[in-house]
Amino acid sequence: MAGDASLSSSEFPDPGHDHDACRDQAIDRAERLCAGQGARLTPQRREVLELLLAAHQALGAYEIMEGIDWGGRKPAPVVVYRALDFLMELGLVHRLASVNAYVACGHAGEAHGARFLICTDCRTVAEVTSPGIADALVGEAERRGFAVGQLTIEISGVCPHCRGAADG
Amino acid sequence: MAGDASLSSSEFPDPGHDHDACRDQAIDRAERLCAGQGARLTPQRREVLELLLAAHQALGAYEIMEGIDWGGRKPAPVVVYRALDFLMELGLVHRLASVNAYVACGHAGEAHGARFLICTDCRTVAEVTSPGIADALVGEAERRGFAVGQLTIEISGVCPHCRGAADG
């Protein structure tokens, strides 16, 4: 069973929280992860990751392009996609299939069994990890003789903050 | 021959099963559903649905286009998308976000809590309905104050038949 304390790391980020600190922390983790794997977090890749971390939202690839400014020029699409591929490979970024968008991962490395709550209003994304449900899904599929590869669980709806703003 | 009847509605369809019968059955259901709602299952829409039913697979919109032949001509993309929109509205077809493809629904109307097992080999799709897990996901999201809209659960992997073919 999921307790109460376990919710803290997977809640929707409070709109008033310290973005900078949480971004720096995540970048730190990303750098350690890369170092550990001999992967290079180049300036381009880092910029894409920072943009996603700062947004706390799902961004489309072309939105990311727009968000990047290299002395007045925008990167070509393929540049962004390459950075995203790299970051996804390491589990630092996830693709949200249901909205064709990308989001920075809060718990890099432990991509296992994660699901995403996507606010259709503010597009904020909460990443929730609860092995129980993921295991149930995987187990059930395997009981049917299905060899599970990738698991996609995405829940669209309205987050607590937007709900509050709208009708509270 | 096909295995236990009890599993038939949620198992992967046996490659040797009677496609025609199962398609006709589904078309029948679709027609009743439309009649009940005052919706019109026009020839175009019906053709798209039949194509998907016959395929037992997820097909991209442009694959559907290719699969349709109107006296030597192919329908425009928008024609296919319109048919798909109609069919999805009625729950006769589902969109699989993780593979940008569409699949005919085995249990029209009861779209509730369905998840999809998608074979990356033969692209066959099994639709599995188990309210328990869906409810757990929705319940947990709502406990976090999230107002659930749409639920996307898609599992990619290798189906029993392809597994058998590949490694014994």
Added chain:
DNA sequence: CATATAATGTAATATCATAACAATTCAAGA
């Protein structure tokens, strides 16, 4: 330095999906 591998630059193109608007068909009432 030489070399191989990884990363980037650039242009073109493939793939998926929708917008806009005209023409036609259909159902239902006058």
Added chain:
DNA sequence: TCTTGAATTGTTATGATATTACATTATATG
């Protein structure tokens, strides 16, 4: 039957997302 409004279809163009291909540059290593 005629008319009228709504639904459906036809057609063209365009928007949005993603990849291919190939040349160039950077980086690590012997």
